[in-house]
Amino acid sequence: MDDSPLTILIVLGVSALAVSALIVLNRLIGGWQDVRFEDPSLPSRRLEEDVVGFHAGEGVVSADGLAALVMERGEARLGLVLARANRCVTRVVRPGEIARLDADGARFHIHFNDFTLPRVTIDLDDDAAQGWGDRMRRFVRQPGQQTSGEGHARAS
Amino acid sequence: MPELPDPILIAIPFFVALIVAEMIYARMTGKAEFEPKDTAASLAMGLGNTVSGVLLGFIALTWFVYIERFAIFDIGWAWWAFVLCFVLDDFLYYWSHRFAHTVRWWWADHVIHHSSQHYNLSTALRQPWLSPLTFKFIFFGSWLVLLGFPIAMVAFCGALNLVYQFWIHTETVRRLPAPVEWLFNTPSHHRVHHATNPLYLDRNYAGVFIIWDRMFGTFQSELDEEKCRYGIVKNLGTHNPVKICLHEWVGIVKDVASARSLREVIGYWLGPPGWSPDGSRETSHTIKRRWAEEQAARRGEAAQEIAPGTASGPATVQPAATPAE
Numbered sequence: 001m002d003d004s005p006l007t008i009l010i011v012l013g014v015s016a017l018a019v020s021a022l023i024v025l026n027r028l029i030g031g032w033q034d035v036r037f038e039d040p041s042l043p044s045r046r047l048e049e050d051v052v053g054f055h056a057g058e059g060v061v062s063a064d065g066l067a068a069l070v071m072e073r074g075e076a077r078l079g080l081v082l083a084r085a086n087r088c089v090t091r092v093v094r095p096g097e098i099a100r101l102d103a104d105g106a107r108f109h110i111h112f113n114d115f116t117l118p119r120v121t122i123d124l125d126d127d128a129a130q131g132w133g134d135r136m137r138r139f140v141r142q143p144g145q146q147t148s149g150e151g152h153a154r155a156s
Numbered sequence: 157m158p159e160l161p162d163p164i165l166i167a168i169p170f171f172v173a174l175i176v177a178e179m180i181y182a183r184m185t186g187k188a189e190f191e192p193k194d195t196a197a198s199l200a201m202g203l204g205n206t207v208s209g210v211l212l213g214f215i216a217l218t219w220f221v222y223i224e225r226f227a228i229f230d231i232g233w234a235w236w237a238f239v240l241c242f243v244l245d246d247f248l249y250y251w252s253h254r255f256a257h258t259v260r261w262w263w264a265d266h267v268i269h270h271s272s273q274h275y276n277l278s279t280a281l282r283q284p285w286l287s288p289l290t291f292k293f294i295f296f297g298s299w300l301v302l303l304g305f306p307i308a309m310v311a312f313c314g315a316l317n318l319v320y321q322f323w324i325h326t327e328t329v330r331r332l333p334a335p336v337e338w339l340f341n342t343p344s345h346h347r348v349h350h351a352t353n354p355l356y357l358d359r360n361y362a363g364v365f366i367i368w369d370r371m372f373g374t375f376q377s378e379l380d381e382e383k384c385r386y387g388i389v390k391n392l393g394t395h396n397p398v399k400i401c402l403h404e405w406v407g408i409v410k411d412v413a414s415a416r417s418l419r420e421v422i423g424y425w426l427g428p429p430g431w432s433p434d435g436s437r438e439t440s441h442t443i444k445r446r447w448a449e450e451q452a453a454r455r456g457e458a459a460q461e462i463a464p465g466t467a468s469g470p471a472t473v474q475p476a477a478t479p480a481e
Contacts, residue, residue, distance in 0.1 A: 031183040087273040117393030
């Protein structure tokens with residue numbers, strides 16, 4: 001096969017068009033259902049599936065149903081579950097692994113040392129905000145505390 | 157020297173047609189799932205992989221041309237040489253793939269292919285961009301050239317191997333006839349490979365022939381009672397292709413920067429994914445062990461509930477499936 005620069009450019013151009021067409025087709029024909037959390041049961045189950053040894057305790061769902069916080073029984077770790085289209089992304093947080101926590105009323109901005117999930121915003125109901133805000137603060141890194149949140153899954 | 161076609165270039169139109177077909181079939185039957193952001197990320201990674209092949213392919217080629225002069229035999233272009241080259245290349249693929257899962261430096265490259273939580277034909281195209289820079293080809297690609305197989309033949313067989321692996325990335329095919337499942341890597345076997353269920357972690361490394369996993373103790377069949385959950389242990393919070401490409405490299409750099417000794421540098425760089433000096437992170441091995449312990453504990457609890465105080469109680473409980481170590 002001819003491997004001149006022009007041919008390569010044509011192949012790449014046609015490939016880019018094909019990729020765009022496939023994405024448009026996917027959007028048009030549908031077939032997926034976005035996840036929304038009604039209550040903490042689904043996020044709790046996801047955490048227990050994703051993290052061996054995590055036993056879900058009390059949980060709370062954000063006002064938009066796109067995020068949930070679940071305490072581990074015994075409250076050693078905090079589970080975070082995010083609805084991303086039709087899948088969930090889970091994180092288990094240990095003390096010191098929240099790089100910064102900003103509160104704006106019942107809205108919380110959680111900052112992580114995580115390249116693919118650097119910041120999460122959660123809107124909680126006013127009733128839940130105080131208690132869960134306090135719980136999250138227990139996992140915020142303290143000045144001088146050494147953590148390395150990047151990398152692989154962490155053991156309990 | 158015969159003029160060999162590029163199997164991947166020839167296959168691209170078929171890849172596109174099959175993805176369209178699977179998308180429509182998925183919509184009609186619900187047997188598979190495509191989500192546009194995930195599909196876009198996978199296809200962008202595939203396109204980037206093609207571009208990187210054009211830009212960085214010379215690195216491996218230069219190496220192979222250099223070592224060709226040290227070849228032991230001059231095997232030539234006989235038909236049987238193609239067959240032998242294909243089988244030996246698949247054997248080397250097994251080991252290359254196995255090391256890609258167990259050495260973080262190579263996992264940083266290969267993790268891209270596993271980073272989707274979906275499993276469909278677009279996932280097959282979710283490929284890394286920086287593979288030549290890991291120099292894995294030196295360790296696993298040199299053997300056939302040093303034996304005396306022509307470089308073009310090795311490249312041709314390697315490309316055929318990759319083309320074969322495209323169609324097994326699907327949930328629409330349940331199981332094939334037993335002899336096929338015994339000999340070949342199939343959609344069922346490869347679903348297990350992409351699953352994060354502890355039972356399935358780091359299993360079924362095969363490219364074309366699943367017999368390598370059977371021979372070397374890494375085979376695990378797909379179980380009806382253990383539905384595959386796809387992705388990686390710590391799933392990504394983004395669909396950004398650049399972040400998908402770089403995330404584990406960034407992790408390595410951060411970890412190495414925090415290392416306090418040469419041992420820690422080597423552990424973070426070349427140790428298994430999840431290695432940490434204090435064992436606070438989890439490797440696949442750790443996850444599997446903890447899961448096995450938890451299963452055993454549950455079996456014990458179940459046995460006590462079924463027949464408290466009776467000697468025959470535990471024997472009535474079915475043992476959970478365990479990895480084929």
